[in-house]
Amino acid sequence: MAERGxxxxxxxxxxxxxxxxxxxxxxxxxxxxxxxxxxxxxxPPTVSTFAPFTALVALQATVYxxxxxxxxxxxxxxxxxxxxxxxxxxxxxxxWTFGLLTLIALCVGRIRRFGEQxxxxxxxxxxxxxxxxxxxxxxxxxxxxxxxxxxxxxxAHLVLAPARxxxxxxxxxxxxxxxxxxxxxxxxxxxxxxxxxxxxxxQWRRDGRRxxxxxxxxxxxxxxxxxxxxxxxxRGPDSADAALPRAREAVTVAERSMDHLRSMTRTLDxxxxxxxxxxxxxxxxxxxxxxxxxxxxxxxxxxxxxxxDPERLADRIDGAEAELERVQEQERAPAEAPPxxxxxxxxxxxxxxxxxxxxxxGHQALAPAS
Numbered sequence: 153m154a155e156r157g158x159x160x161x162x163x164x165x166x167x168x169x170x171x172x173x174x175x176x177x178x179x180x181x182x183x184x185x186x187x188x189x190x191x192x193x194x195x196p197p198t199v200s201t202f203a204p205f206t207a208l209v210a211l212q213a214t215v216y217x218x219x220x221x222x223x224x225x226x227x228x229x230x231x232x233x234x235x236x237x238x239x240x241x242x243x244x245x246x247x248w249t250f251g252l253l254t255l256i257a258l259c260v261g262r263i264r265r266f267g268e269q270x271x272x273x274x275x276x277x278x279x280x281x282x283x284x285x286x287x288x289x290x291x292x293x294x295x296x297x298x299x300x301x302x303x304x305x306x307x308a309h310l311v312l313a314p315a316r317x318x319x320x321x322x323x324x325x326x327x328x329x330x331x332x333x334x335x336x337x338x339x340x341x342x343x344x345x346x347x348x349x350x351x352x353x354x355q356w357r358r359d360g361r362r363x364x365x366x367x368x369x370x371x372x373x374x375x376x377x378x379x380x381x382x383x384x385x386x387r388g389p390d391s392a393d394a395a396l397p398r399a400r401e402a403v404t405v406a407e408r409s410m411d412h413l414r415s416m417t418r419t420l421d422x423x424x425x426x427x428x429x430x431x432x433x434x435x436x437x438x439x440x441x442x443x444x445x446x447x448x449x450x451x452x453x454x455x456x457x458x459x460x461d462p463e464r465l466a467d468r469i470d471g472a473e474a475e476l477e478r479v480q481e482q483e484r485a486p487a488e489a490p491p492x493x494x495x496x497x498x499x500x501x502x503x504x505x506x507x508x509x510x511x512x513x514g515h516q517a518l519a520p521a522s
Contacts, residue, residue: 172315176211179308183207187304191297198283199293203301209269210305216382218309222302224269229298232257232276233291245285253277314380318395321377322457324370325399328406329455331363335413336448339420340441343429350424357421360414367407374400402454405514409451409507416503423496431493439479443504446472450511473508476501 184204191203209225212218235257239249257277261270280291335356342353378396423429450468453460483497 172213175312176213176314179312180208180211180305183211183304183308184301187301190304191300194300195293195297196290198290199297202279202294202297203304206298206301207305207308210302211308213376214314214380214382215309216379218306219383220267221269222306224265224267225272226298226302228261228266228269228272229276229295231260232273233280233294235260235273236277236280237288237291240281240285240287245281250281253281316380317373317377318381319457321370321374322395322399324373325402325406326455326457328363328366328370328403329451332406332410332413333448333452333455335417336444336451339416340444340448342420342424343432343437343441343444345437350421353417353421353424356417357414360410360417364407364410367403367410371400371403374403402514405454405510409510409514412503412507412510416500416507419496419499419503428492428496431490432496433493436479436483436497439475439482440500440504443472443476443479446475447504447508447511450508454511454514469508469512473512476504476508 184207187203187207188200191200195203206222206225210218210222212221235253239253243249254274254277257274261273263270266273276294280294283290338352338356374396378400381396420429423432446468450465450472453465453468480501483494483501
């Protein structure tokens with residue numbers, strides 16, 4: 153299971169992602185260099201530094217984020233320069249006017265429309281006020297330098313746009329569900345008495361926390377890929393628009409289901425450690441193992457990369473719920489067993505019922521997108 157967790161992490165942060173980082177770094181260097189060279193020859197030295205800096209802002213992980221941050225930075229530059237020009241022309245260059253500019257720029261920069269570029273209102277205002285003395289010609293050169301840098305950065309993105317990784321995100325979700333399915337099959341083997349290895353169950357408990365962390369990483373990678381599909385110059389597969397939201401919803405279902413799977417694993421760990429598992433009736437162990445195996449089949453069906461067949465998935469969940477109901481009826485029948493055994497049975501049945509309920513809810517949420 154530890155190897156499965158490592159594979160999940162490679163699926164989220166694999167060789168393709170490292171290659172994307174290298175390409176982004178190379179594009180950033182080239183765009184910044186070209187922006188600086190052009191600004192050096194076309195604009196005054198006092199504003200040439202803004203061109204490569206803006207190229208850095210314009211080159212983000214996705215085209216959408218690049219356009220958004222560039223627009224926010226251009227807006228912040230315009231507002232900061234306008235504030236500096238207005239104060240310089242109205243009351244002159246003084247210490248107290250610089251302080252007033254700082255106060256106003258920091259307050260304006262907190263407007264949410266500026267996003268992460270809000271501090272640039274004050275920074276650009278400082279340059280326009282101190283170096284440019286609030287002169288209109290300096291502000292014009294400053295705007296030209298910023299626009300030049302933004303164009304260089306965006307052009308680099310359009311020439312060599314970030315790669316699309318739709319299938320890799322789907323595969324990461326499929327591997328997550330495969331890990332959950334194998335866990336259910338493994339618990340079934342333990343109940344059947346084929347593999348009563350307590351240390352293996354403890355390892356599963358430790359791995360459960362890793363799988364939960366993998367869920368968050370996979371969700372973040374899917375969100376990034378959804379953003380990457382916006383304004384992308386290369387059209388992706390037609391199924392990507394539906395596949396990525398479906399994959400994100402599948403991660404949510406897996407995260408909720410994993411809570412009940414971890415609870416079930418803790419219960420069996422206790423049963424093995426206390427040897428209470430030996431007191432479970434053979435009929436219950438066989439029936440509950442069948443529930444787990446049917447649940448594993450349904451879990452595997454949800455996580456596959458290809459579109460899920462709603463009817464087949466519904467049949468598998470129905471079969472698991474019917475088997476669970478049969479075992480519950482059997483457990484309620486009078487039996488000469490200690491109360492602790494009934495408690496153990498009830499805990500396992502409750503966890504299984506909640507797990508199947510989550511899978512049912514996942515089926516209803518994912519069926520429209522299938």
